[in-house]
Amino acid sequence: MELRSYGKILWRRAWIIAFVVGVVVLYAAYQYYTLYKTPGELKAYQSTVIARLGLQATPNSSDQYYSDYQSTSEALADEFVTGPLLSSKEFATQVQQQIQIDTQNGEVHGDLGPWQDIAAISSALSATRTHALVTINALWSTAAGAQAIARAAGEVCVAHIGSYLDYEVRQVPASASSSHPPVSAQIVSAASDPALVAGPAANKPLLLLVLILLALVIGVALAFLIEYLDDRIRSRDEIIQLLQLPVYGEIPRSPGKARSGR
Amino acid sequence: MILLTTPMPYPDQALAAANVAIASAQNGTSTVLIDANLRAPQLHLSFGVSAPTGLNELLLTQQNATPQASGAALCATDVPDLRLLCAGEKLAAPRELQRLFSTRLSSVLTNLRTWLQEQEQQASLIIINGPPVLTGVEASLLATLASQTFLVIATGRTTRTQAQRAQEQLQQAHAQLAGSILLNI
Numbered sequence: 188m189e190l191r192s193y194g195k196i197l198w199r200r201a202w203i204i205a206f207v208v209g210v211v212v213l214y215a216a217y218q219y220y221t222l223y224k225t226p227g228e229l230k231a232y233q234s235t236v237i238a239r240l241g242l243q244a245t246p247n248s249s250d251q252y253y254s255d256y257q258s259t260s261e262a263l264a265d266e267f268v269t270g271p272l273l274s275s276k277e278f279a280t281q282v283q284q285q286i287q288i289d290t291q292n293g294e295v296h297g298d299l300g301p302w303q304d305i306a307a308i309s310s311a312l313s314a315t316r317t318h319a320l321v322t323i324n325a326l327w328s329t330a331a332g333a334q335a336i337a338r339a340a341g342e343v344c345v346a347h348i349g350s351y352l353d354y355e356v357r358q359v360p361a362s363a364s365s366s367h368p369p370v371s372a373q374i375v376s377a378a379s380d381p382a383l384v385a386g387p388a389a390n391k392p393l394l395l396l397v398l399i400l401l402a403l404v405i406g407v408a409l410a411f412l413i414e415y416l417d418d419r420i421r422s423r424d425e426i427i428q429l430l431q432l433p434v435y436g437e438i439p440r441s442p443g444k445a446r447s448g449r
Numbered sequence: 450m451i452l453l454t455t456p457m458p459y460p461d462q463a464l465a466a467a468n469v470a471i472a473s474a475q476n477g478t479s480t481v482l483i484d485a486n487l488r489a490p491q492l493h494l495s496f497g498v499s500a501p502t503g504l505n506e507l508l509l510t511q512q513n514a515t516p517q518a519s520g521a522a523l524c525a526t527d528v529p530d531l532r533l534l535c536a537g538e539k540l541a542a543p544r545e546l547q548r549l550f551s552t553r554l555s556s557v558l559t560n561l562r563t564w565l566q567e568q569e570q571q572a573s574l575i576i577i578n579g580p581p582v583l584t585g586v587e588a589s590l591l592a593t594l595a596s597q598t599f600l601v602i603a604t605g606r607t608t609r610t611q612a613q614r615a616q617e618q619l620q621q622a623h624a625q626l627a628g629s630i631l632l633n634i
Contacts, residue, residue: 418609420602426629429609430616435599435628438468 204406211402215395227328231386234333236341237376242368260319268314279309285339297331330381338378348372452595454579456615463491465601466578474531479573483534490536503537508549516564582615592624
């Protein structure tokens with residue numbers, strides 16, 4: 188079959204392609220509109236705070252345990268970053284309470300977004316580490332909110348890391364004066380200015396575009412399938428091929444529906 | 450004598466036979482167009498004629514139908530050299546039609562031929578617009594009497610299976626299937 192006959196088939200069955208593509212385009216448009224309207228999906232703000240995790244230095248600690256302390260600190264930092272602590276409910280609750288305190292103190296202001304949603308806070312936090320230096324990322328729909336969360340997370344680490352991380356199981360909380368030092372955190376770099384980055388659903392528009400292209404391909408395939416299944420006769424060549432009979436004439440379409448006689 | 454028939458019934462199928470008949474008449478040949486599609490007669494509407502006597506009445510008449518009776522049943526049309534034998538009025542039931550076709554059709558057509566030979570100096574052409582092949586045996590019966598049969602195919606409506614089955618049925622009836630005509634409905 189030559190290209191022109193393909194084109195004719197597609198034109199004849201264009202309604203199938205239009206229908207399939209139309210339905211998918213509507214769906215994709217709706218999805219994109221929902222993403223566009225939800226703040227923080229396509230683009231979000233990110234703020235980071237860097238803290239050092241390690242064992243609390245005491246006046247009478249000696250350098251001979253330095254390498255042990257170093258490896259312990261790194262192990263603790265790894266536990267913090269890759270473990271379930273950051274996304275736990277307790278941590279998020281404490282962050283939220285910290286934001287509350289910060290707001291009352293006037294240290295944070297502006298549009299903080301839905302900061303009272305514990306689940307939203309815990310899903311906004313993530314972390315990476317280099318040795319014992321932990322970088323906590325806060326990804327949020329508003330700029331001020333991202334910075335407030337990062338700041339609060341740093342503050343919670345400094346104040347409460349001992350209740351999350353430890354290198355032994357203790358019955359009573361450790362204090363700085365015990366012989367075995369507790370785990371502590373120290374803010375190295377305060378919450379950074381919020382930067383606009385790609386949000387969590389940033390690759391969705393691309394997927395929707397691919398979906399539309401796929402719908403087009405499927406539409407074309409369906410059109411050819413329906414054409415194949417349709418066994419009606421359309422041209423004189425088909426008759427000659429099918430019946431092996433010569434075609435003696437072709438009577439054209441009668442103009443208009445008026446049955447005036449001829 | 451030419452038979453034009455379609456595989457399945459279509460609303461405008463008589464157009465093909467009408468067109469061929471008009472073309473032949475305009476060419477100078479004396480033409481008689483017979484509307485043998487007794488279940489759905491259309492030609493009397495197409496040509497705007499009405500006749501009390503048609504093929505139906507000729508088939509129902511008693512044994513001694515004469516060439517004169519056949520000749521009298523023909524109507525003139527607006528096209529010179531073209532005469533029409535309508536389907537008739539008060540059409541018989543389908544079973545009855547089958548019986549009539551198988552028993553009396555050949556004598557009716559022979560009478561008509563005789564009358565034409567007496568009337569016309571030159572050769573004349575009889576074109577029969579037959580009923581659909583696949584809906585009954587009348588088309589096959591007509592095909593045995595016709596010298597040539599043409600299958601009228603409606604583009605966009607006739608399926609390949611229908612066309613093939615119609616061809617098989619006509620061939621089983623030993624029809625002289627000469628060719629096909631495309632009808633662009």
